[in-house]
Every structure is written in structure tokens, then in C-alpha cells.
Amino acid sequence: MTSKPGPLRADARRNRERILEVAVRAFSEQGPDVAIDTIAKAAGVGSATLYRHFPTREALVEAAYRNELVRVCDSAAQLLSDHAPDQALRLWMDRFIDYLAAKQGMADALRAVVASGADPFAETLDRLGTAIGTLLRAGADAGLLRPDVDPFDVGFTLAGVALITSAPGQRERAGRLLDLLLDGLRYGAHEPASPS
Template structure:
């Protein structure tokens, strides 16, 4: 995939639209939606193992589609990187209410923080692109905080209300604290990050009379 590949307006809409005319939003066909989902899944896997500069054919082959289909949906490499990142952020955010519905508040918070830890571990392949200074990625830090801040905030509020954690930390501080703990270290893998986050959770409970639930 090259960054100067672009689709035409007729490719995107399927027909020309006169100047000044309103274009109604077009619902994706089921097969197009499946192709996009397959491409995003394949790109997520490929970026994690081969980096964001992996060949387009490698991604398309893994998705079971042609390279032309990849270019049609994601004309620029940055389009694909952004879509992968946003998809994974959304999945992490959406896990918060699911965990809250299935667990006690303190357990839901701990499980979500470990889910967030896994998200960070699998996003290392995107880090260089996201911090490259490319204007295409300028909005992603705000997207990250707008989605994950409220998700974590709701879990923190519930745990505070039940007296399960201390009340002097914000969602933003905790998101950044976990991300720092998950920064790659020489000779250490994902298991080390999980241990560090477990210690952080214990610290949140310190002074409340709480303790980590038995595994």
C-alpha cells in the first residue's frame, strides 16, 4: 500500500453527483461491511507482528480479499492505521459497561484495567506511526481520551461509591499511569506489565480495607 493511492469520487459513491446536490449517506452492503471487518482484523494482526509498514498484499491475503479491495476502502495507509486504532479503542471502551453489568464494581474496574493493559500491549506496532507527527493522526489522542476517559470514569465512580478504591485519582491520571507501566522494557514481556498493573490496583484499594479478589 502506498500513501499516494487514492480513489475517485465515482469509486466511492458508485455514481456522479451534480455540483450543489445533496448526497444522501449510503449504507454499506453486507459484503462490503464484511470486507472492511476482515481487513481491519487482518491489519490489527499484521501491524502487531510486522509493523504498520507491512506490505498491502500481506494484509489483503490474510483478510481473504484482493489488494484492490484494500485500496478501495482505505486509499491511504494512514486511513487504515486510524481505522485499526479507533476500532480497538472502541472495543476497549465498550467492554466497560459489559464488565460493570457482570461484576461487582471493584472487580469490574480491575478486569477493565487488565483489558486496557492488553489493548496497550497489542498496540505497540502502531506506536511509531501514531507518534510520528503525521497530521493524519492528530485527532487520535482526543479520540482516545473521549472514548476511554468516560468508560473508565464510570467504573471509578461505581467503585468509589462502594468504598472499594481511594478517591484521589482521575480517569485521565489512571489511563496514563497504566500506559507508563506498559511501556516495553528490555527482557520483560506482557506478563511484567500485568504484574505492575496488579500492584497499581492494590494501591488503589490501599486504605479502603479492600483487597484483590481471589483468582
């Protein structure tokens, strides 16, 4: 039985985060064959540090993808604490579109990971469904969003928006489509009962 590694020291955690951030950008912009040394250099770490965290290219790609997924999903709680639920959802939609753009950019690298036998997408739907569900419930509880919406319907709609606006110069159109989607989610919302 192998023991689970303990928590990373602060400097090691920062190095890991920097590596993952640079890796997403590198794989998205330069493709799956970008040199690992290039990623290490851009992250400001040595190759040995990168390999200590990610022993293979596939491990780095998978971790970079999962890190982006966690970031977008975990941002829902922070957005809800800083904004009204409907506005939090709209801001989260922008983050989700950006996440899908990064995922699309990493598509070739992710295919190589899948071909190696790994499944980087194992938790994707559950995590996204939970994040969207949290935002929708908060909006419905506040009377700002309709209460009868399936989180996966919203997720698939967002994926469709990302797909049809993936060409360069289409980000403004994506924003307009997200505004329309939010208007649809507001339609039929009921104000919460006022306390007696």
C-alpha cells in the first residue's frame, strides 16, 4: 500500500501552480509537442523541479487540465460571496467559456493523454454539474433565476456557445449569447416570499 503524499510546502505549491498555468498556455498555443524544458523555463523553475511534480508529459497535461477544471468550478463559491446570484452566474459563464477555450487549445495534448490510457475527464461532468447547480440554486432561492433548470442543460448550452464562438474575434458574440442565456434563466423566476 502506498501512502498519499503530504501537503506541499508553500514554495513547492507556488512552483506547481506556476508550472500548471504556463503548461496550459504552452499546450494551447504551441501544441502537444512543446518542449518540457520550455515550459519549465517559462515557469521560472528547473527541469528537475518540473519532473519532480510531473514525471511524464501526460501527467503534466492531465494535471494542467484538471487544475483548470478545479479553478473554474471552485470560483462559483467566491463569485456568490461577492455578487448577487444572477451576476455571479453570468461572471461564472465567462470563466467557463475561457476554460473551454483552454481545453480546446489543449485538445491534441489531451488526446495523447487519453491514448496513453488515462482519463482526464473522469470528474468533469460531476464537478461542473455541482458548480452550476450551486449557482442556479442560489439564484432560485433569491428569486432571481427560475427554479426548474437542470444544471447539465446549462452546461451543454454553454458548451454549444463555446463551440459556435470558438473562431478568433467571436468573444463579443459569446458574451451576447451568454446575456441571452441569463435572460432565459431569469424568465419565470419568482420573488422569494417576504418574511411575515
